[in-house]
Amino acid sequence: MRITILGAAAGGGFPQWNCNCRNCAGVRNGTVRARPRTQSSIFVRSDEHADGVLFNASPDVLEQIRSHPALQPARGLRDSAIAGVVLIDGQIDHATGLFMLRERATPLPLWCTDPVAEDLSSGNPILRVLGHYCGVRRERIALDGSSFEVPGAPGLGLRALPLSSKAAPYSPHREQPVPGDNIGMLITDTRRGTTLFYAPGLGEITPAVFDAMAGADAVMVDGTFWTDDEMIRLGLSRKTARDIGHLAQSGPGGMIEWLSRLPSRTGRWLIHVNNTNPILDEDSPERADLTRAGIRVCEDGMEIHL
Numbered sequence: 001m002r003i004t005i006l007g008a009a010a011g012g013g014f015p016q017w018n019c020n021c022r023n024c025a026g027v028r029n030g031t032v033r034a035r036p037r038t039q040s041s042i043f044v045r046s047d048e049h050a051d052g053v054l055f056n057a058s059p060d061v062l063e064q065i066r067s068h069p070a071l072q073p074a075r076g077l078r079d080s081a082i083a084g085v086v087l088i089d090g091q092i093d094h095a096t097g098l099f100m101l102r103e104r105a106t107p108l109p110l111w112c113t114d115p116v117a118e119d120l121s122s123g124n125p126i127l128r129v130l131g132h133y134c135g136v137r138r139e140r141i142a143l144d145g146s147s148f149e150v151p152g153a154p155g156l157g158l159r160a161l162p163l164s165s166k167a168a169p170y171s172p173h174r175e176q177p178v179p180g181d182n183i184g185m186l187i188t189d190t191r192r193g194t195t196l197f198y199a200p201g202l203g204e205i206t207p208a209v210f211d212a213m214a215g216a217d218a219v220m221v222d223g224t225f226w227t228d229d230e231m232i233r234l235g236l237s238r239k240t241a242r243d244i245g246h247l248a249q250s251g252p253g254g255m256i257e258w259l260s261r262l263p264s265r266t267g268r269w270l271i272h273v274n275n276t277n278p279i280l281d282e283d284s285p286e287r288a289d290l291t292r293a294g295i296r297v298c299e300d301g302m303e304i305h306l
């Protein structure tokens with residue numbers, strides 16, 4: 001399969017519109033060696049097919065499609081390589097791009113869990129609003145471990161794993177999490193037998209999550225924060241990473257420690273990186289720690305072949 005990183009940043013992107021933290025200011029004025037990143041999304045297709053699956057629809061999706069001509073193959077007057085959209089949660093950075101895909105003649109094929117469909121019909125009623133445009137053909141993602149395919153994107157087997165994280169702030173049950181608010185996806189190339197574990201929002205590595213990670217050829221996981229109190233230390237929020245459903249990379253029980261327990265052959269990638277995270281600075285000691293641990297940081301435009 002071919003995995004295209006459309007957007008490697010967390011909500012807000014990098015640099016964030018109103019932010020003057022060291023990273024955001026530094027990437028603007030050239031004093032920090034870092035690459036700008038758009039908001040969290042990947043596109044995956046099998047080797048044999050042009051059409052594939054968009055995982056998450058970020059508010060930057062139009063810019064992402066423009067910078068990746070493969071997503072707009074122009075085989076007809078109106079055309080797209082996006083056979084369907086799969087949402088891993090209902091957060092603003094993963095769902096509001098659906099609005100940008102409304103100029104279609106047919107309903108948009110959309111896979112999400114029941115709690116996400118509910119949130120996107122109530123707290124943030126994107127699905128209802130889209131009913132006035134192209135409409136959505138919503139398909140249910142089950143949490144029982146069953147595998148599904150997106151028609152039009154053959155050769156990819158998809159399987160969801162419920163994660164412990166958080167529903168979006170607008171969700172009626174933000175503080176009462178239910179299974180399916182957030183999922184990780186196991187994406188398998190059915191011909192090659194290779195698997196990617198994709199989980200841009202991951203609050204806790206349970207035994208089931210670790211097993212899924214250990215069985216994959218590559219993991220692409222939550223790279224939001226370096227420290228649990230990153231936003232508090234910078235005076236930008238009162239919430240820890242854990243409070244908003246993200247496991248920080250550093251320290252005991254952090255993502256780096258978990259990744260170090262994976263089999264040596266497993267590819268390790270971080271995605272959904274918040275603009276405050278020091279790993280965005282390619283010259284930072286934190287980035288050097290990751291490199292030593294064999295962990296890579298996703299950048300917009302990267303292509304990974306698995």
Ligand code: MLT
Pocket residue numbers: 010011012091092093094201244
């Ligand atoms: C999150 O995953 O916590 C989000 O990036 C927050 C947001 O979209 O504002």
Ligand code: MN
Pocket residue numbers: 010011040091093094201272
């Ligand atoms: Mn997010």
Ligand code: ZN
Pocket residue numbers: 015016019020021022023024025275276
């Ligand atoms: Zn910033």
